[in-house]
Amino acid sequence: MVSQIEKRKKDHLELCAKKDVSFHKKTTLLEEVELSYKALPELSMSEIDLSTTFLGKKFSFPFLVSAITGGAQVSKKVNLEIASACQEIGIGMGLGSMRAMIQQPSLMETYFVRDVAPDIFLTGNIGAAQLKQFTPDTVNEALDAIEADALAIHVNAAQEAVQPEGDVDFSGVISKIAEYSDKIKVPVYVKEVGHGISFEVAQALKETNIQAIDVQGAGGTSWTAVDALRHKKGFGLIFRDFGIPTAVSLIETKSALVGTNKKIIASGGIRTGIDAVKALVLGADLVGCALPILQAQQTKGIKGIKEYLLGFKKEMQITSFLIGCKDINEIHSEKALLLGKLKEWVKEE
Template identity: 45%
Template structure:
């Protein structure tokens, strides 16, 4: 793809995401999840600890600012505002696909944020398809890491987007081999992320075998890049519209991946509140990722981005308080009720959803109830 075409496509994506409705109408599945309220939380909310470790660095909250943009001049301001917010709040950040800068080095400045965010875990980003079709090699992967001083590289999987994109590349036949090669030779952790269609247990197992360090599920229910592409090409628009709701809902993907691998999980795709974040972590995710809710604020200022993130962190802490979890590890042990389509899917895939509803000291709870009843 020519330099100008890649840069123009990046501009189009930003404009469409800001101005158009590009959300899937299929939901994340979080509405099928209910955390069990504790009227006796037995903790002080001011003592709640949301810190965690990510890429050997401490985060103040388990939040990653997901890959949004890069490769167009308009993206420079957006990425810097996101990075400043991440640095101030002690969060992590990923940049958008660095393909444009690989093709045109003058666009590197649209991704370089390390000067304004010296302490954050920073994630580079390239597409699996460019390695699958041998357009890129390990030298390009290392370059993507080096010119932004990243701590890890995200390899994004976007077969749905490529299939609905006017200039899409559909030669994914060497994808597994390519990812394994990157994991073996990069010298930095490799994160593999979907782009809005989710990760199944079958894919997760393959990724774990390949040596991937972290999986970012990017499930269905948030931004639909099929919908984004439908706005870019009127001739192919029917394809983008038809596949707008294709994929695995975020809540389901979290469970499929956590039940099939031991890898750390980033839950992204439609995370819109601290309650969503708490539900994702309670299901087994280690971190949550946000993108679209931060895009418009990032076109304005770092403070606008911070306001959104601070609200989500406050909501997360409030949810933890209401279920009696003083830290993230305790949150993962709390009971969560799974109903509706999410329950039906998981049960059909052989996952017993009742175990999620009966985690919390069930034997002791039953014994205490029995003692009271038969005194």
């Protein structure tokens, strides 16, 4: 029998692969970030090395495929193909929410990718609103079973509020995140799902032992749109454009985390290597993206994912060359010019 969660996972994959699930009126505002072009970069493109280390694991370039799936039979192929491409290229991967496998352990095989990806940085995933239903011990067992290197806790009030069967009790969630960040055996980080983390939320999370925040801002996939499309009459579509643009969320999170060792992942609508380098200049340690990876997998399997990722890496190398930076340390010391709406938004805060 197909459970409600399994059905939802299938709906999410189908809607994201086939329907318009993007923001309509809001962008990431990364187009309002200008990098400083150097006509004389004083380096050879062949010297550029974008490799990095994140939470103890090596990446050939700073890219983490954001959480996509797990828990439906169709998830298995998607996860195995993404994982194989990540292993070959040397980057990280997020698995979808483990709620389904915790409730129905036979679904564990739809998440398990270590056979094809023994070395990648791999993250398990659970919803913040569901933390009260489980114990840290149960989540530790699930993480052990899939051999994850970290746990991503997704915070998604906007999505749950629009989802037909959403869990809208977010009371006490910050203290639950704090408890899990102490009791989970692998590093814990917090991610949104595409509506952004504000300064205040990042500041509250700063007090916990989480090791990173993945901002997942507005401008890419709108999860209020995805779940509104699951209502018969599209109830909730007015919330399609709700949220904080990725560039704003990144700047606010960076400023809230000053003075800590916590890392930042920039994601939500990151679509090109130029977006990615801009995000690194603004202070991100890694970038992430979900929808284009799923679309590449659905159309051309492992080959499509690899083509997308290698093209993205090349775009990052060219952008780094054009601003005269040979590695991530140099990119981090670059300055960006903020224009228009982004400048206004950041000044207002």
